[in-house]
Amino acid sequence: MKWLFSTFLGLGLFTLSVQANTTLITNVKGYTLNEKGRLQQFSAALIADGKIASLDPQHIPQDAVRIDGKQKIMLPGLIDAHGHLLMLGASLLQVDVRDASSAKDAAKLVTQYAKAHPEQQWITGSGWNQELWPDRRFPTAAILDKAMAEHPVVLSRVDGHAVWINSQALALTGITKDTPDPAGGQIIRDAKGDATGVLVDNAMDLVNAVMPKDGPQQFQQMLNAAGPHLLSLGVTAMQDAGIGHDVYDFYLAKEVAQQLPLRIYAMVAATDPDLSEMLANGEIYSVDDFLTIRSVKVFADGALGSRGAAMLAPYHDAPHQNGLMVTEPEKFKPLFDQIIGAGFQLNIHAIGDRANHLALQQFADTFSRIGGKDLRNRIEHAQVIAPEDLRKFAELGVLPSMQPTHATSDMNMAEDRLGKARMVGAYAWQTLLKSGVHMPLGSDFPVELANPFYGLHAAITRQDRNNQPVNGWYPEQKMTRLQAFKGFTQDAAYGAHMEDKIGSLTPGKWADFILVDQDIFEVPASDIWKTQVLSTWIAGKRVYQK
Template identity: 55%
Template structure:
């Protein structure tokens, strides 16, 4: 009897505890902005939320309506919905943050020195891995060679991915371990760059990268946890509260499920299963997955079309302007596409297909159209990831086929120094053509493609609005007719990114009933010169009403 009374007393105390009776929270003294579906840009000065979800946005009248709310003074700062990166690679970002970064190198030799310094500081690593080289930014614009690395590091294998992750630069030790020599054939969808004698130079394009990458140390649960934690903290510090993770393996999918079950995810993940994974059939048969707190959703597949423009791997209908007779590469063989599209759509999954060149985009559109006729699925909000170079006659097909354009504004400002060299002025009319898509009513979801590009979403907003680099070049913006308005750009990083993940009912703005994912930043992006948007700093990041940064 005493134990029964003790239990009742304990339950009564718990019921009356501050946790269960917690008052709503109220952020006031802010300049808030979000996109409303019909009205466009909405503004507010007060945000009220409770149990992780928004109760109301409005003006100071809400202070009287919620007198018991816990008040947080926003100190006049700007409040925005948490930003979504609609195309990134979370675990790769985390791994890259733990590897040598040669993104800022001024030459192949300087990059090789950075690798050697990193190797000296990390003697425990069997392989030296890194990322970020871009020969287009070097004085001679030539591809690096194994010889550059061999001068600095001979005893350990080196594997460095290009900035677009569609090429790898390796040293002779790595070539030796992989058994790559002049007699090694190019794999389908890949190319081993060779010298005049047919010997490998040390650069591997697209599928040829796998000849070496398969030798890298395997991921473990511990390494995945470290990568996820490192990437999550970095992304949250930049104001990103949700990421569409573009292509995860079966192992990574299971890891994410375990993390969300344990309550370990600190940012939202909309994960795309990698179409290239050998377990794709089994993963599709498992069906979609969504956690109740919307921290993890798996209901889409990432397909791999072609390579990238910078490494001349993007598949083009006509040859490259600066390399006649070369049309780029299809990473997935063209004859395999119909069955793949039918398989994904037939299981009710959204299909998000990587296509950069105009040939890859046309093949994607053609195969979506054929798959609709055979298995249906037009209402699944399929996407073309990048949609970078599209013929003018193919752009309207995005609208006709209900395809979302998942595009990365920073790609335009990164590529503007070489894009015309690669494809010429005429094909540029359908390249990075944001306004052409928006004008016809196509939904545009924005991202960065990190770690190909830096993850900072304010760099993306800046690029979308100005089409300039951070020095303000070119003066009027590159192909300025395709600039977005700031309202369009913010929508692409919030509400339309949520729509592209079937999440516009719970994310994308701060309407009542949605998750209280928001950020406080140090400047009003709607009240400063657009050229300064990239300098915006994130002061606080909140996910489901809890401060994560």
């Protein structure tokens, strides 16, 4: 096998030869999608030079390595179309408060973590969600102070759109009563105007500015944690939703050294001050398809749980709030023109109906002037959409990149936030699919757990893993098993311009596949989330074994 960067920052071609081999996997119950998106079954796969040679092998080379699949289920490697790789690694190395039953319970977990890691000067973590706590109120610095007053503590909300900090961290930010809310952000305050310890969206920059910066050593630790975790879950490729120049350089170095654990389709962060430089470098491809950089991640608004999602009308449960535009609307046109004009796919985070409306409006305007419709631009999350805007995705060729477990995580509060009338365009998977769009699916890990079988289950049942509600939440928007499977395979590959390389096990594509313990097309839908990955393979090489 040879690999190279077609354009690698002036370094020219770099090639590496690896001895070719052939592998025959037999005695499997295999499923893949054919080129027409129909389900195809097979019992054997011949792999040559890391790619699928045949699913109906007639002529087997004598030196082929033969592997008995023992009647296990063989599927294409699953693709997460929206995640945060190093953030996942960081979350695995930090205090996890996802399961905390209250703010005080989360603070206790901070105390336990701090005692176990006395070397940590800053205590960081993630996963809190006040909507799951009895009082459903934002937590305060005072609660954290009782657990840890000596060191600064910074805990990200589960959606990554707010942080909860203690007084030590708050003091380091320099925030006072006179500190204004930054554009696109909010400092939560008490009745006296004092900061309470929660910073929403762009206000998070105030604490980020004083925190120690991560570098290659920390990135490597994060990668070492995240890579094996994803492989154990059957994820062979992921789309990294927003990387800065430092991570861009780190990924390039790891690919040169052939040390990336899985395939990465990276989206450059539009907020990075070096955006113009990275666009000028052009699209980056490695011939082994472990690294692709040809897209940019833009933020339109915040998240629903923190009421940062930008809404056309006020929140149903907070009539004085309409959410936050993280990127000011007047900046959309020059930003879209810059990114799409450079030939890069533009993937914009939009959760509220106002953010989605403005994004679709700007795509239409930019396409009419400079083109770019064929770039398969995307709206990431596309959670709440005005009914009249639903058809515009198919009309504009804009892909709704969605995360099924967001719906089952949000169902306890979404209707409170939106009111029943707006739910018609919320998490509207089936409506969008019927319009003819491709829908890449992912998890948004570490916001949600990274297990793609949790995502398949949520997409198909609209239920949590306790099978609630009984018939599913707004069940008319459920996906079929085929649609959900396509979202985590073929459509996810399409969303990354990689459908000719990965996403199905058809001859000529990379032999990225998994063996699992149960048939997701035959078991009760309620049991899909229980699927266990037995082994994971990339380019015909086993990279995980249970």
